[in-house]
Amino acid sequence: MAPITFTLNGKRQTLTVDPQMPLLWALRDTLGLKGTKYGCGIAQCGACTVHFNGTATRSCQLPVSAVAGQAITTIEGLSETGDHPVQQAWLEHDVAQCGYCQTGQIMSAASLLKSNPRPTDEEIEAAMSGNICRCGTYLRIKEAIKTASAK
Amino acid sequence: MKTTPNRRAFLKASALAGGGLLLNFSWLANAQAADKVAALNGPEAGNELTGYVRITPDNVVTLLCPNPEFGQNVMTSLPMMLAEELDADWKTVVVEMAPHDTTKFGGQFTGGSQSVRAYWRPLRQAGAAARQMLREAAAQAWAVPVDEVTAKAGVLYHEKTLKSARYGEMATKAAALPVPKDVKLKAPKEFSIVRTPTKNVEGQKVVTGKPLFGIDYEQPGMLLAMVQHPPAFGMKLKSVDATQALKMPGIKAVFPIKVYEDGTERGAFETRTFNELVAIVGTGTWELMNARKKLNVTWEPMPDFREVVNFRGNKRDELMPAGLESTAAQFRNMQERAQQPATVLRRDGDPETAFKNAAQVLERTYTAPFLAHNCMEPMNCFAHVTAEKALFVGPLQAPGFAEETLANRFGLPKDKIDIRMTRMGGGFGRRAYPHYMVEAGLISRKVNAPVKLVYTREDDITYGIYRPMYTATYRAALDADKNLIGFHVKGGGLPEHPVHANRFPAGAVDNYLAEGWEIPSNITIGAFRAPRSNFNAAAEQSFLDELAEVMGKDPFDLRLDLLKRAQETPVGKNNDYDAARYAGVLTLLREKSGWDQPENKAKKRGVAAYFCHNSYAAHVVEMTLRDGQPYVETVFSAVDCGIVVNPDAATNMVQGAVVDGIGNAFYGGLTHQDGVAGQSNFDRYRMIRHHEAPKKIEVHFVQNNIDPTGLGEPPFPPVFGAVANALYKTTGKRFYQQPFQPQVEKTKAEL
Numbered sequence: 068m069a070p071i072t073f074t075l076n077g078k079r080q081t082l083t084v085d086p087q088m089p090l091l092w093a094l095r096d097t098l099g100l101k102g103t104k105y106g107c108g109i110a111q112c113g114a115c116t117v118h119f120n121g122t123a124t125r126s127c128q129l130p131v132s133a134v135a136g137q138a139i140t141t142i143e144g145l146s147e148t149g150d151h152p153v154q155q156a157w158l159e160h161d162v163a164q165c166g167y168c169q170t171g172q173i174m175s176a177a178s179l180l181k182s183n184p185r186p187t188d189e190e191i192e193a194a195m196s197g198n199i200c201r202c203g204t205y206l207r208i209k210e211a212i213k214t215a216s217a218k
Numbered sequence: 219m220k221t222t223p224n225r226r227a228f229l230k231a232s233a234l235a236g237g238g239l240l241l242n243f244s245w246l247a248n249a250q251a252a253d254k255v256a257a258l259n260g261p262e263a264g265n266e267l268t269g270y271v272r273i274t275p276d277n278v279v280t281l282l283c284p285n286p287e288f289g290q291n292v293m294t295s296l297p298m299m300l301a302e303e304l305d306a307d308w309k310t311v312v313v314e315m316a317p318h319d320t321t322k323f324g325g326q327f328t329g330g331s332q333s334v335r336a337y338w339r340p341l342r343q344a345g346a347a348a349r350q351m352l353r354e355a356a357a358q359a360w361a362v363p364v365d366e367v368t369a370k371a372g373v374l375y376h377e378k379t380l381k382s383a384r385y386g387e388m389a390t391k392a393a394a395l396p397v398p399k400d401v402k403l404k405a406p407k408e409f410s411i412v413r414t415p416t417k418n419v420e421g422q423k424v425v426t427g428k429p430l431f432g433i434d435y436e437q438p439g440m441l442l443a444m445v446q447h448p449p450a451f452g453m454k455l456k457s458v459d460a461t462q463a464l465k466m467p468g469i470k471a472v473f474p475i476k477v478y479e480d481g482t483e484r485g486a487f488e489t490r491t492f493n494e495l496v497a498i499v500g501t502g503t504w505e506l507m508n509a510r511k512k513l514n515v516t517w518e519p520m521p522d523f524r525e526v527v528n529f530r531g532n533k534r535d536e537l538m539p540a541g542l543e544s545t546a547a548q549f550r551n552m553q554e555r556a557q558q559p560a561t562v563l564r565r566d567g568d569p570e571t572a573f574k575n576a577a578q579v580l581e582r583t584y585t586a587p588f589l590a591h592n593c594m595e596p597m598n599c600f601a602h603v604t605a606e607k608a609l610f611v612g613p614l615q616a617p618g619f620a621e622e623t624l625a626n627r628f629g630l631p632k633d634k635i636d637i638r639m640t641r642m643g644g645g646f647g648r649r650a651y652p653h654y655m656v657e658a659g660l661i662s663r664k665v666n667a668p669v670k671l672v673y674t675r676e677d678d679i680t681y682g683i684y685r686p687m688y689t690a691t692y693r694a695a696l697d698a699d700k701n702l703i704g705f706h707v708k709g710g711g712l713p714e715h716p717v718h719a720n721r722f723p724a725g726a727v728d729n730y731l732a733e734g735w736e737i738p739s740n741i742t743i744g745a746f747r748a749p750r751s752n753f754n755a756a757a758e759q760s761f762l763d764e765l766a767e768v769m770g771k772d773p774f775d776l777r778l779d780l781l782k783r784a785q786e787t788p789v790g791k792n793n794d795y796d797a798a799r800y801a802g803v804l805t806l807l808r809e810k811s812g813w814d815q816p817e818n819k820a821k822k823r824g825v826a827a828y829f830c831h832n833s834y835a836a837h838v839v840e841m842t843l844r845d846g847q848p849y850v851e852t853v854f855s856a857v858d859c860g861i862v863v864n865p866d867a868a869t870n871m872v873q874g875a876v877v878d879g880i881g882n883a884f885y886g887g888l889t890h891q892d893g894v895a896g897q898s899n900f901d902r903y904r905m906i907r908h909h910e911a912p913k914k915i916e917v918h919f920v921q922n923n924i925d926p927t928g929l930g931e932p933p934f935p936p937v938f939g940a941v942a943n944a945l946y947k948t949t950g951k952r953f954y955q956q957p958f959q960p961q962v963e964k965t966k967a968e969l
Binding site: 198 | 434436502645913
């Protein structure tokens with residue numbers, strides 16, 4: 068297995084794993100970054116969302132080989148001290164119930180606001196519809212995105 | 219309000235090693251909530267309620283939260299209750315999750331919406347006792363009468379001498395004082411923390427992705443494991459050939475495990491459909507996923523078996539039938555069974571004569587499918603089991619029951635079993651079932667290493683322990699003037715019936731009959747957010763809506779008239795709801811939803827109300843058509859859970875229950891063909907998504923000073939009924955079969 072080098076949360080990272088291994092498992096099992104969650108493994112729930120060159124991407128279906136030379140951001144790297152406007156808005160609206168899906172939700176929301184700083188309700192719904200929350204916190208997520216959007 | 223800790227209460231103060239106060243407390247839950255309703259709610263009765271408050275000289279106030287958190291806010295709302303009576307400075311309170319400890323903390327069961335209700339008095343008494351001891355300590359230190367010492371936000375004051383001290387300064391001295399025998403609790407009007415919106419104490423950790431969950435846990439040298447269960451209910455393991463799998467990279471071992479030993483009684487929350495599994499152990503999740511595909515496992519039909527179920531001494535004999543079950547056949551069997559005699563659960567008056575004499579009888583039958591819990595965090599558990607001791611770390615709702623199971627299975631004394639509860643990525647009842655802990659332990663013992671067992675989503679959805687498959691037929695007898703003279707519910711299920719015989723409208727109708735029947739099934743079932751109620755509220759509340767229409771009454775009026783009867787001259791005994799509070803949520807909802815205003819033509823409304831798990835909830839949903847698809851756009855909710863401890867979190871719980879309810883009502887359902895699940899992941903098991911959630915959910919709480927009750931479950935069941943009733947108004951068709959979406963698809967062309 069040839070080493071694969073990429074940028075992870077702003078730093079150079081080398082991985083020597085099966086190139087077909089989804090990035091999710093390289094993050095969680097190999098690199099010990101547990102903020103990116105496993106929910107379904109088939110890109111249906113969004114719990115594993117990371118930024119691939121700034122765009123929200125499901126890491127459970129992204130082979131490590133595809134990230135060579137690219138930039139990956141995980142929840143651990145979204146902000147240095149956990150104060151990204153989206154994270155702050157999540158706290159302001161006290162969004163989380165169980166909290167398991169929320170890192171994926173936050174990564175999707177941050178990606179949306181980066182490309183579209185003033186999304187409409189419909190644009191928020193479209194961008195977030197790949198992230199499932201069984202606790203049903205969708206309304207607060209939308210409000211938090213609007214709050215972050217205004218900052 | 220003056221209260222005396224009941225005689226089974228236990229408060230013990232001790233000094234901390236480095237100075238400060240440690241106050242241990244312990245109450246028995248059944249002494250706190252010993253009414254008939256609590257008994258119905260099951261296993262939490264008999265649990266000990268314990269915890270501690272610790273105040274160190276540097277003024278850090280720590281509260282141990284005894285019950286595990288899975289999104290219901292207990293790690294915030296329980297400490298708030300203690301901090302209130304302690305008059306702590308909430309900003310400085312530190313909350314820690316308690317370990318599981320049989321002797322110190324008892325059962326620690328999270329379920330049945332009981333945490334806030336059960337801890338309301340014990341936690342406040344502990345807080346008040348600690349506060350009184352701190353005031354006493356200050357009074358002695360300052361040589362002033364204790365009555366002149368006041369406390370506020372973690373500071374003690376003596377106004378006449380202008381003396382003040384932070385709690386930490388008096389904690390060591392307080393620890394040497396006797397624990398007060400009775401304490402004065404605050405009147406609700408004195409609350410300054412309770413009833414104040416308070417942020418989730420773990421919010422920052424959640425939004426930064428800290429490893430809070432069981433699936434995140436690891437230890438040096440830890441191996442990972444998965445289990446392969448039969449592909450169908452009704453099948454069992456025949457043989458396994460691991461030759462190819464063992465050649466795969468990172469794979470350490472493959473072996474069969476037997477979750478529970480043959481011939482042993484089945485304890486609380488133990489399930490045995492898939493009792494023999496194939497374990498596969500390796501170094502990485504991806505390696506395990508790949509190697510599983512190379513396992514050569516053969517399965518064979520499982521024979522019938524009988525087993526003794528022993529729920530804390532209550533024994534019954536149960537049949538687990540053989541066979542490969544299919545949804546269509548199950549439906550037919552249920553229809554046939556529904557025609558046969560059933561067990562009478564309650565009878566008031568003479569229902570047979572009432573129906574015989576009726577001028578009109580309305581009869582409707584409702585059905586609902588198996589539901590999978592779909593906690594976003596799949597089942598998992600860390601275990602390290604040796605001959606002498608065992609450590610388990612994971613997401614679990616019933617550590618006390620699990621400990622008993624583990625002690626029996628591993629032949630270890632309870633004090634050699636260390637159980638640590640992590641934050642749970644959802645629970646909804648599913649994590650009360652300890653099979654995954656046993657599996658992890660068996661694997662660890664076999665490979666002689668620390669192991670984390672992880673289920674894939676497919677493993678999680680297809681393992682069983684579902685909300686049962688239900689049906690119920692409701693009949694109403696009307697006289698010539700359209701007065702309701704008889705009511706009959708006959709409910710059945712696979713494998714348990716849903717009927718709560720003493721719930722509304724029992725008590726409101728002179729002639730009433732409730733019956734139940736059951737069909738054994740080898741598809742395992744378990745507690746699912748508001749068990750049984752989650753079906754009853756859909757069926758009964760739809761039926762009442764249709765009945766109101768037949769009677770020519772407004773649906774609010776019909777319910778309120780019946781509740782008035784139940785309040786003024788209740789029929790029968792053991793009605794397990796408070797008719798006045800039930801009517802209260804409806805009255806509040808009627809006002810807040812603008813029900814009596816002219817209906818907006820584009821928005822059709824449906825109402826439903828229900829009582830379960832000690833709280834009352836009602837919703838009005840407003841439905842529109844969006845590209846031909848019925849869509850719940852706005853929801854008004856009214857809830858009576860007594861004092862609302864943490865209002866913003868309580869609102870969040872209700873909003874979440876509404877969204878979850880809409881999702882399950884429209885889409886939730888698991889089908890089987892020859893025992894094989896028709897849905898095994900979120901591509902086919904449809905979950906509600908962002909764009910399908912309402913635009914607004916307005917939550918109103920009945921304002922009263924009644925001791926608080928829970929919210930995890932009560933707002934969930936009536937959502938189903940409100941959705942069904944709005945669907946009728948929107949489409950002109952009644953929907954009797956859940957999930958609704960497939961029925962909606964059939965009618966869309968007509969809309």
